[in-house]
Amino acid sequence: MANADERAERGSESPFPPRRMAGRGSGWYRGDCHVHSTYSNGGELTPEQLSAGARAAGLDFIATTEHNTSAAHAAWGSHAEGLLVVLGQEVTTRTGHWLALGIDPGQVVDWRYGLRDDAIDRQLDQVRQAGGLCVAAHPHAPYPTGVFVYPYQKVDVVEVWNGLWASDLPWNADNEAVLAEWGRGLAADVHGGRWRPAMGNSDTHLEGQIGTPHTVVLAEELSADAVLAGIRAGRSWIAESAAIELSLTVSAGDRTAGIGERLRIGDEPALVRVDVRGVPSGTVSFHTDRGKAHREPLPGHGSGVVEWRTSAAESAFVRIEVRHSEGHMAALSNPIILS
Template structure:
């Protein structure tokens, strides 16, 4: 057993960098002897202390000899009482193999559980959810520790590594999700999907089969699997897929400067997260990587009120903004207001809404995004999302269409209606399944026209404008609530804009 007090002074002496981002800071390593026989196990424990003035990531080298067929890791840390308003201790954990742990090294990545689990195992045949099964090769492995928040008293940790010796088990066989869901295929149509979801493969409580069942019950056509910082679920969705729900791979890239789901990744593809907004070149590098792989980048829950959750990166290279995350709250209103401000300033980044459901008390599909796509296939859905051909809904009971038209020509959500500045444009919102709500049509000046929906829940709302006055139009459906104004009441549905004019 070794003990190491990691203060700022001895970190500098060790050549570490006290800074955010992907600084490489090593903890004292552990080495295991070759076993006297081909079976058995060895265990070693490392203890130490993190102080509040600390970097984001630390690597504990583990020298793994030949003949190991399984690695078990467990860890604990203390949680002393702290004054109100002071952050207590929280520490993440993961693992890199002997192929390396440098930034972006997908070959070395072997798993991540953040702070959700206190132990994990990896073998050739299977691995704890969040981790990747595969051969246990000899060499230097690294347990990665991420002191998320550190109490003023410091964070005392203990990491225990157990190596099991013996022959490698049968190779793990990946079974990714099918690329189609024929029972829901309707050609060019509006498809409902939730693009931000979690299971036990990161910090969710649902198993994959439970998530599939809840998504089907919610009336969704597709979902995107976005586990925090790991692609482990990608390799198993084929075990749970049905012919009426398309499952798309993604990853919620969870940094210390905010979260950005990468959606539409190839199965098993991993995107690194060890940088902050102060490292813009690293962020751009991985955004470019997602785009090269055919995926999209989402600025998730931009104003979420938790440390490390608020989106601090550049909006201009994001493809989507998640303006509505789970049940409607004040931070969603802040996101819509900010997104609307970007739109007024001439920067259109399509809005989406997702449930971000983790546990059984969080409803899958509340909200979700309804996208116009040429088919229920990943590439067509992503194209519709990127173009803003979409609207957001509280549930599948909500129906909405929104158009802008002049004689002989009509534009739908995300489109452009070419018209001279003096040509009258008829804007029409048709809603259903929304009793007790108010429909509002907005442009760059704000709300322009509102009508109350009758108890039948259906209404057709029209308004006339001109390209001279409105550069774009969009619609919101809100449910009046005590203490809320018409502009901050809970959202039931909202659209991306339709642009007016010839440019």
């Protein structure tokens, strides 16, 4: 049962979940923004089961993203205690799926179109007018309508890691292809002044999938608006599970920037520092606008600090990937911009 502050956030009689969790200030919050229940075809879990699974996976928030319906929005009000539930929808157009996150209660986004209909812009604008976020979902999904044909420039964020289609491991060749595609475009986007952050979600349909992977977001508070603002700004990284912890900073002189931020350093050398926990015998690689620039191993116990030096002349940005010894992804970050 929700506490008094949570009921006040949504109105005592509202069936919808609160938009804000009281008493949760600035911090890093873990969340899965692509989740399906029995309200979606293929979904086998009820909202109650999903909320329990989310808490067990160490999540602070989830987004309800049923296929082309808002019917589940009102089902979450009684299952949101201690868990922020962002209202959303998976919009399954004929030439790609996208996530509408942070839409109004009961809002339904039209999906009955394809690339040649020139209709997606109007739907994207409606989501943004509601304060929401538009995410390209599983761009290389292995079925015809799941492949995202629209230009990434139309959306706000790209789901580079989707857990549903990864078989026994939460990482596969389709995710690898999306990450490479997003990474290649990042240099041009940073140069152009507007880059699109990456995020990762489970695309849960079945038991045991939720939170694998998920996005870790720096937000001013645990609220829908603050979490979406953090994702929109790229102040986030992607984790395979809650067992993995990561921090990334770049410092020059007495100035330091974190993930999603910009560090103005001129000609000064910059120190990139990565702190990783939970990836035994893994590797950390540093990626810039010139591709993979550096790589170092992690110790066998899984916790380690790796440092690397660069400059704005050498690197327009720095992002990292952390992989298990077998090569599949454990965590990856959005960039820190250098200028």
